[in-house]
Amino acid sequence: MNKTDFLSMVDHTVLKADATKSAVDKVLSFAKSNNTASVCINPYYVRYASEYLKDTKVKVCTVIGFPLGQNTTKVKVFETRDAIENGAVEIDMVINVSALKDKKYDYVENEIKEIFDEVKKSDKLLKVIIENAYLTDDEKRKVCEICKKVGVDFVKTSTGFAPTGATASDVKLMKEVVGDKINVKAAGGIKTKADIESLYEAGARRFGVSRTEDILKEF
Numbered sequence: 001m002n003k004t005d006f007l008s009m010v011d012h013t014v015l016k017a018d019a020t021k022s023a024v025d026k027v028l029s030f031a032k033s034n035n036t037a038s039v040c041i042n043p044y045y046v047r048y049a050s051e052y053l054k055d056t057k058v059k060v061c062t063v064i065g066f067p068l069g070q071n072t073t074k075v076k077v078f079e080t081r082d083a084i085e086n087g088a089v090e091i092d093m094v095i096n097v098s099a100l101k102d103k104k105y106d107y108v109e110n111e112i113k114e115i116f117d118e119v120k121k122s123d124k125l126l127k128v129i130i131e132n133a134y135l136t137d138d139e140k141r142k143v144c145e146i147c148k149k150v151g152v153d154f155v156k157t158s159t160g161f162a163p164t165g166a167t168a169s170d171v172k173l174m175k176e177v178v179g180d181k182i183n184v185k186a187a188g189g190i191k192t193k194a195d196i197e198s199l200y201e202a203g204a205r206r207f208g209v210s211r212t213e214d215i216l217k218e219f
Helices: 003-008 021-034 043-052 073-085 099-101 104-119 137-150 167-177 191-201 212-217
Strands: 010-014 038-041 059-064 090-094 125-129 153-154 183-187 204-209
Touching: 003 010, 003 212, 010 021, 010 183, 021 038, 021 043, 021 104, 021 212, 038 043, 038 090, 043 059, 043 073, 043 125, 059 099, 073 104, 090 104, 099 104, 099 137, 099 183, 104 125, 104 153, 153 204, 167 183, 167 191, 191 204, 191 212
Parallel strands: 010 038, 010 204, 038 059, 059 090, 090 125, 125 153, 153 183, 183 204
Antiparallel strands: none
16 A cells, blocks of 8 residues: 555544634645545534535545434434535444444434435435444444445444544454445544554555544655
8 A cells, every 4th residue: 555545545534522723724734735535524614624625536524423423313314414515425424322232223224224315315425433332243243234234335433532443353344244335434543554554454445534644654
């Protein structure tokens, strides 16, 4: 993997609650200069980012139900619609972890499908954050099976706000379940080129990274 390959798979990310406009500007400027796959930002900045990046190939990605996933389905669908109207072309939604752990699989599937249907009305892309830190391996498999059934674009390891983030073992497990038609995004705690290479080897093809500049220096 060279640095161009790396950047083409990076969702350059700023999602902290205290991220100021200057912090967001820094992320947008870096993404624009280095042609990352996307910027991943909170919904509040989507319209601004969309204008900033309108003459580039960098996509605007935002998060839905973030970071806990505990909003109602109706709210998540509204969030999704609003984000797309503001210029988002990639949506990273957090599942309802509580519902999954209570084995309310129909609820989890219906929620993902409703958001997926909203995203596909305008031919956008959906990544489903399953937040592995809180799940058993069986639960990870189950939610990946649900995502495969719905036909989402990506399953994603983590929000970056849970106790742990992306691991190669989780990426491998997820990829084994979803197969070739759905991609895996690794996010949370990715700090080095070695992390990227390990996660890529396990099957990840997109990376949520806030330390992109530091990692890029390693290439």
